[in-house]
Amino acid sequence: MNAETITAEGHHSERSFLANLLRMRETGLIAIILVLFIVMSFASPYFLTWVNMRAMTMAFAVEGIVVIGMTILLISGGIDLSVGSVTALAMVIAGWLFLNGVDPWVASGIAIACCTGVGAIMGFFVTRVGLHHFIVSLAIMVIARGICLLGTGGRPLGLYTLPPEFKFIGQGSLGPIPLVIVIFVVIVVAFDFLLRRSTMFRKVFYTGSNERAAAYSGIRTKKVVFLTTTLCSGLCGFAGIIYMARFGSAQPTFGIGMELNVIAAAVIGGASLNGGTGTIFGAILGTVLLSVVSSSLALLDVSVYWQDIIRGSILLAAVAIDHYFHKRTR
Amino acid sequence: MNAETITAEGHHSERSFLANLLRMRETGLIAIILVLFIVMSFASPYFLTWVNMRAMTMAFAVEGIVVIGMTILLISGGIDLSVGSVTALAMVIAGWLFLNGVDPWVASGIAIACCTGVGAIMGFFVTRVGLHHFIVSLAIMVIARGICLLGTGGRPLGLYTLPPEFKFIGQGSLGPIPLVIVIFVVIVVAFDFLLRRSTMFRKVFYTGSNERAAAYSGIRTKKVVFLTTTLCSGLCGFAGIIYMARFGSAQPTFGIGMELNVIAAAVIGGASLNGGTGTIFGAILGTVLLSVVSSSLALLDVSVYWQDIIRGSILLAAVAIDHYFHKRTR
Amino acid sequence: MLLQISGVSKSFGAVHALSGVDFGVRAGEIHALAGENGAGKSTLMNIIDGILQPDDGRILIDGKPVKIASPTEAQRLGIGFVHQEIALCDDVSVAENIFMSATNISKSFLMDYAGQRRKAGQVLARLCDIDPATRAGDLSISSQQLVEIAKALTLDCRILILDEPTAALTEKEAQLLFGIMRKLREQGIAIIYISHRMVEIFDNCDRVTVFRDGRHIVTHDVADIGPDDVVNAMVGRKIETLYPDKLTDPATDTLLSVRGLGDGARIHDVSFDLRRGEILGIAGLIGSGRSEIVKGICGLEPAPEGEIVLAGKTLRRDEYRDAIGDGMVYLSEDRKGDGVFLEMSIASNISALRPEQVAGRFGLIDRKREFAQAEALGKRLNLKCGSLWDPVSSLSGGNQQKVAIAKMLSVDPRIIFLDEPTRGVDVGAKAEIHRILRQLASEGVGIVVISSELPELIGLCDRALVVREGRISGVVAGDEMTEENIMHLASVMDAERVTANEKVGQ
């Protein structure tokens, strides 16, 4: 045992940039995505075009916002199956209010607040009543969907009368770059930074890693879990509003099955279902991976019946490779 | 420290029957179901009819078999999102083989074996590669669904030419009682007994409760997890065959969303998502509860838009009440 | 030689936990294994039990080389192991936990719950009175440790490994355990006994082996050497004094004053004063409520009755945060359960109590400052680790304990409550911790120590409260602070109860 006492200067100094990169949680994932990009750019001349990149990014940008909320919630030790329903709920509430004469910005604010409220209700059942996130969010998923249906009579709301400056959120561009992508990147960078650096979010890691030890460190773990649950629903609400601006409609059935996609992205990106680990950067890479696979299959015009099989296999392979990478470098 | 705590074996200690009943894990649930029955029998004259009871039981009997597999898997600390796809896979494989001239019994055997094999693959990725059940079964869910679509070209296979003695499994009756219900009850009783009393299944509890402790005691925890994963898929395969016999067709899109229903039933019945606890009896009560709620809402002609809201709320209330009950009596 | 290890090496990444170790145990001996934290003791035991595989070297049993691939294999070879870290299945009964191995290899199809409970009752009766039907998760840490021991005793083994079994036990249970160990020795069983308590080694063991830095240093008959030699071999230098000097002239001003503390159930009417500059001990038997009292003071568990005055100010005690805010911190006895974040880095464990301290502007954590804090405290406590960014799970038990203590010290507390602070810590570090505690006390920090190791309590503390069944049954200080006095105060009534129980049992 030659480990000197406190040899730990290691991380900042001696190790090289490359060594650090190799030890990073996300390296395996980046490698997989790179391989995919290289293969695809040979397979299809359209793949590496600006327009295709833009379209691919647009396809995951809004869902990516939900992935952020889910990742933070997973880190704190929770899970949320209701993300799809809550996203739809935001669309429906805002759309309904707008159709009833409320200013769309105000309507959106109210909708996001309602979604946050739904998160607070889940948080209440988890932290105060003591139920498991899985089952609470499952119930809320069903209830929120019911409210969507009730509020719309099951019919999509057509919102083409939304003012253009509102639609701009979802459809506009800043120069060549769609606003949606700008919003997405800003949120990702902000949350990635906060999660890595802020004391506030550090408590999320402590809580998810060992709730009792966190409580014994004076952290209000219930409050932390309550807040992450609420944040996740709030981000869903925000995503719902962007979807509404983008598609100009509010669909009560929007987002069915979204939860599995979102959780898969976060997990591929290194978030643990047992809490305590995960990064925003990784989760977004997970989203990118899943999305690139889907887009590539479409671009190559793979038979629909094969697509599921290929997507599932790539998902499995990605986590397996990543796991192997991570185990080796640690 | 004289508080004797009810552990699984506690049911047959000295305490009086009533006291034992009150302390049982399932008491809260039984109470909720009883209340529901009483309310419903006043609310609808059709509720307490033999035909309605039969229809309700038929609606959950086959899914109940899947619930058993899921409960055992949950106890061992796993989870399986692929149950719906794997059930459909059994139907598709058996149906396809039958249409290609294979004897239906042989075809069924092969189909169940294939599903068990799918479970073994999942078990491999979980125990050997070290991935999480959630993500592995998610990938398998997608892949199995893809295989179903590929095998059928997306169209249901009509199997009305199945021989009557085969259809008898799904459509026949022993006296007034449908064979499906008889099979279901036999399986439930058998697994409930095994899980409570057999040394083999006790290891499942140990593994789920604390994998390290179990491993230190010489239990091959990986083997246990592998077997519970395989068992769950095998039971899905079995359920798929019964469905096929009952419906006389094989639908590639069968069982979408089944996983959440099945997990909800097991959790309502006291299975922990963290492993280590759960009973078959409780899980079946959970299934009964969910099923009775659905049937009652349909019977009362509740507006579809309200049904989701009510179902979700009852789910939430049921777990909350049960949790409260359980906390108090422990 | 019943068990012979030769040339075994094991590395974890860059850390060489064992390098070419030789070690042998005879049938019918109690063989002590000593060494600093991180010397590789548990690693070797894990190899013997098949939990880890050696990189190199051989294991021989009865002179025949064996390959131990898993605990199952080890069990078959007759190896029983009480782990340093408690590992019980919380959700099942004590009886089932005790007979888990038996269940595993049982040929019978059905569980014999009644028989298991009866037999578990018999085994437990030799150690303590724990109801075998209790859910294991409902037991206190020390009771769980007893269950672990009982579990190993039921194994039909030829080699029994005990890795710091007494770390969480009080004298009474420890003595019972030693009695049992001696009986087993007479039956020809080989026992490997790991402990940091020299007294235990010299009172009970036949031979002692010392490891240092993953190497075998010496093996001696206990009769031939003295504790100082062992310590010397362990740390490579002489430990001058295990306990620092005590306070010579006790101050009279009160730092903390507890009046009538109670929770209506487990603790009643607890009143005491903590004076400036003193180290106050709390003694008592397992389950006497020592931990409860301290947690009650800190607001970690509700104790609505009574009041607590810190430096003249009555505290509100809604939650533990308030206590931390007031400068009171609590080091838990359950290190793994509520002491450390196993999967997180050492540095972020140490900063957990107040991450704001290592944050710069806007509440953003400054990794350099976090690192510097961890480095400073780690040095002070002589922490042995690879990198400070490694997860705590990669540390040896004693070093994890040091991380937990470093966490407490990181916030410059006014009062520190330490529940079994030196549990699993080696002699050198223990002396170091004692020295630090004394130094802190002299700087005006209030120190309250709960310890089940009476020599430590007596050696370290200026005064000690004795707790019995949730009440303070006496205070001892100065020359009155003897093991006899403390045991007497702690157990008068308890002794009666135990005998009564034994009668019922027969």
Add this chain to the structure above:
Amino acid sequence: SAQDTLRCEPGETYTMNVMVSSHPYWIPVYQGFKQAAAAFGCETTFSGTPDYDISKQIASFEQDMVKQPAGILVHPMQSDPFIEPINRAMESGIQVATFAADSPNSNRTAYVTSDNLAESKFAAEEIVKQIGENAEYAVLENPGQSNHDLRVTSLISYMEDNYPDMKLVGRQATNQDSNAAYRATASILQANPNLGALWIPEAGSAEGAVAAVLEADADVLVMHADITPTTLEHIREGNIHMAINPNQGVQGFMGFMAVFMAAHSDVFDPFNDYKTSGYNPMQFPYIDNGFSVITADNADSFDLNTYMEGRDTN
């Protein structure tokens, strides 16, 4: 007299049973069903299961039977599983007809549906008319849902048979998910710069597809089946060329007629063997409810929300 016979007794009830009961498709169907019932003084109920689950739909069908309505108009989620329940209902005196999906091997008296083949034939002809018979087209689809499958496969085979120079360049599953449709369409547009037309068998995917087409600023003819307020607006604005919508109201109205007539078949004594063979004389093997073509000109009549004003969904 006949007029008295063709009226309901007080309390005579007809039920419409569906799966995924919250789907907006059923709304106009049930309105037609109700309007027909009102004309004959009958009562109606709407039932089924909110889930996409055959067991649950069968359970709800059997629960309908418990209440002994005069007739049930059912949309069987799968054909064969419904054979036995439908026959049992018929035996207990409840008349059953199917709509939008059939159970041909059961004893149901009638089947009312849209002619998906006619729809896609019309769509194919329209596409060829607009972009010529030597062009590229793509389809989105929703595998596993039979009527959607039929709309896609029949269009493709119609093209193959009649316009062999039409080239199918993309075929993507989007499962009624607008975001998936956005992604798939964007990729198809990338891979096929010369794409001329896009055929989509339902409206949910159309919403996402149009967004992608607009974003890529591509000159692609979009046509789809069914309608939502958003695609309706796209039709008004010319982003979608046209939509083909089954006449749901006729479907419901004729569906009611089918069960009602079967329940009142005593007014009818046809020239066949029904008396000796024991089946219901009122048999309609197939009723086509027809479809409408929605373009910018007539779009205003297809706003479901406007239509439902002042009407009750149940």
